[in-house]
Amino acid sequence: MSMRRNFLDLARAAVVGTILCAAGQLGYAADEYAYDLVHSSVSFKARHLDISWIHGRFNEVDGKFSLDRENPSKSTFELTIKADSVDTANKARDEHLRQPDYFDTKQFPTIEFKSTSTKVIEGGYEVTGDFTMHGKTKKVTLVLKGGKEHLFKDVKRVAFSTELSLKRSDFGFDKNAIGPIGDEAIILIDCEGMRK
Amino acid sequence: MPDPVLYLQAMGFAAFASAMLIFIVVGAVHPVTLKWMNVASVLAIGLGLVVGYGLLAFRLNWPPANGLDRLLLVIVPATLVLELIVSCWSEPRRIAWLMRFFLAAAIPRILLPGSVHLDGFHGEARLLLKPVAELIACSVLLAGTWRMLSWLSERSGGCSIPLALALTIQCTGLTIMMAGYIKGGAATFPLTATLVATTLAASLAVKRSSITATIGIGMVELFGILFIGRFFGRISTGFALTMLVTPLLCWVSEFPTLRHRKPWLVGAVRLLLVAIPLIAALVLAKLDFDRAMTPLLGQLINV
Numbered sequence: 001m002s003m004r005r006n007f008l009d010l011a012r013a014a015v016v017g018t019i020l021c022a023a024g025q026l027g028y029a030a031d032e033y034a035y036d037l038v039h040s041s042v043s044f045k046a047r048h049l050d051i052s053w054i055h056g057r058f059n060e061v062d063g064k065f066s067l068d069r070e071n072p073s074k075s076t077f078e079l080t081i082k083a084d085s086v087d088t089a090n091k092a093r094d095e096h097l098r099q100p101d102y103f104d105t106k107q108f109p110t111i112e113f114k115s116t117s118t119k120v121i122e123g124g125y126e127v128t129g130d131f132t133m134h135g136k137t138k139k140v141t142l143v144l145k146g147g148k149e150h151l152f153k154d155v156k157r158v159a160f161s162t163e164l165s166l167k168r169s170d171f172g173f174d175k176n177a178i179g180p181i182g183d184e185a186i187i188l189i190d191c192e193g194m195r196k
Numbered sequence: 197m198p199d200p201v202l203y204l205q206a207m208g209f210a211a212f213a214s215a216m217l218i219f220i221v222v223g224a225v226h227p228v229t230l231k232w233m234n235v236a237s238v239l240a241i242g243l244g245l246v247v248g249y250g251l252l253a254f255r256l257n258w259p260p261a262n263g264l265d266r267l268l269l270v271i272v273p274a275t276l277v278l279e280l281i282v283s284c285w286s287e288p289r290r291i292a293w294l295m296r297f298f299l300a301a302a303i304p305r306i307l308l309p310g311s312v313h314l315d316g317f318h319g320e321a322r323l324l325l326k327p328v329a330e331l332i333a334c335s336v337l338l339a340g341t342w343r344m345l346s347w348l349s350e351r352s353g354g355c356s357i358p359l360a361l362a363l364t365i366q367c368t369g370l371t372i373m374m375a376g377y378i379k380g381g382a383a384t385f386p387l388t389a390t391l392v393a394t395t396l397a398a399s400l401a402v403k404r405s406s407i408t409a410t411i412g413i414g415m416v417e418l419f420g421i422l423f424i425g426r427f428f429g430r431i432s433t434g435f436a437l438t439m440l441v442t443p444l445l446c447w448v449s450e451f452p453t454l455r456h457r458k459p460w461l462v463g464a465v466r467l468l469l470v471a472i473p474l475i476a477a478l479v480l481a482k483l484d485f486d487r488a489m490t491p492l493l494g495q496l497i498n499v
């Protein structure tokens with residue numbers, strides 16, 4: 001009888017322990033955030049005739065990230081930009097940019113970033129990942145500044161900013177079509193995420 | 197940026213290479229039969245294209261990444277090989293046309309992979325209907341125009357049919373350029389030059405013959421450029437259809453009043469008839485280009 005009671009106590013302890021452990025794990029699980037299109041932007045600038053800068057933005061962007069404060073290397077970041085949504089405040093130029101000589105948006109409808117490793121740096125994260133544009137994928141490292149949390153109307157929000165410089169010719173853009181617009185483009189990403 | 201001097205150089209060298217190869221074959225082979233001339237024409241076009249694109253420093257990707265890569269690296273070589281095979285073993289003709297129709301059926305599908313136009317292939321069945329219908333319609337149009345033009349060439353021969361085809365290809369290229377797709381338009385310069393040079397050189401060697409190989413290659417090139425311009429560039433369906441069927445205006449010369457006239461007159465009428473819609477298309481494209489470029493260049497419309 002006493003042996004049976006001991007066994008039941010042991011089983012109860014195991015169940016309670018498992019539940020507590022699981023709860024503990026849940027407490028440290030990464031927070032999932034969705035890209036807030038209203039309070040975020042992906043813009044770019046490129047040299048014109050090597051004397052000035054042309055600015056533009058992509059109006060349709062989607063993405064998500066998960067932040068693991070306890071184990072930051074497990075944090076992940078993903079961003080998908082619709083190339084067709086390019087907007088330089090000039091309709092004719094936007095149409096031209098959608099053509100196969102530039103973004104070729106019918107063939108390559110999206111520009112994507114998917115992280116492969118993350119590490120904490122002072123004031124943010126250093127995120128390395130695959131950046132795919134114009135059908136070519138290259139490894140890039142983004143320095144994400146920010147990460148401060150804010151509770152707004154019961155929704156937790158986190159924001160990051162980063163700047164990325166790349167050469168269009170590295171992504172298969174035809175050098176002959178680069179013309180008066182410089183080869184180098186600077187992409188500026190300001191991303192605010194809402195916890196799911 | 198467009199470079200007219202480079203385009204002219206590429207055209208000149210491509211034409212020279214094609215014509216020289218024809219003359220070498222004419223000098224080396226006796227007698228020069230129609231079969232030999234078809235084989236020489238295919239090789240001359242192939243050589244001219246390699247020279248022309250080499251001079252244009254066209255950067256193409258392998259494996260092909262976009263429509264133009266697929267046209268120049270898969271479809272044009274496949275057509276050259278097909279026409280070479282057909283030229284060497286021309287009998288039975290039904291088999292030759294079966295092979296051509298098979299290629300015509302495959303071309304639209306080869307040009308579109310990975311693009312937004314085939315998104316329906318990965319979705320629900322009802323979404324499949326539109327792309328499938330478009331692909332079938334394109335294949336039927338290509339096969340139909342190809343057969344009709346080859347038939348006319350076999351009926352009455354002459355060099356005006358491939359020249360009309362070359363004229364249409366060049367106007368299509370200029371229109372695509374003016375619509376904003378510079379590389380797509382530039383791709384037509386070597387095509388036109390080799391087609392014209394091969395046709396003229398071959399016509400000097402074999403009088404009043406029908407070199408069907410040049411018709412086939414020209415027709416596939418015209419279709420390919422129009423297809424890319426329509427599905428990846430900004431040219432409209434109406435414009436693409438008009439350009440595709442324009443060479444068929446050569447059939448007007450088969451009216452009894454024209455059919456038995458002197459060959460040069462028949463040829464001139466054909467070229468004139470084809471040139472009229474092409475000039476109209478170019479004028480419209482230029483007007484569109486001016487409208488689009490004015491804000492792009494930052495000029496003030498109302499000062």
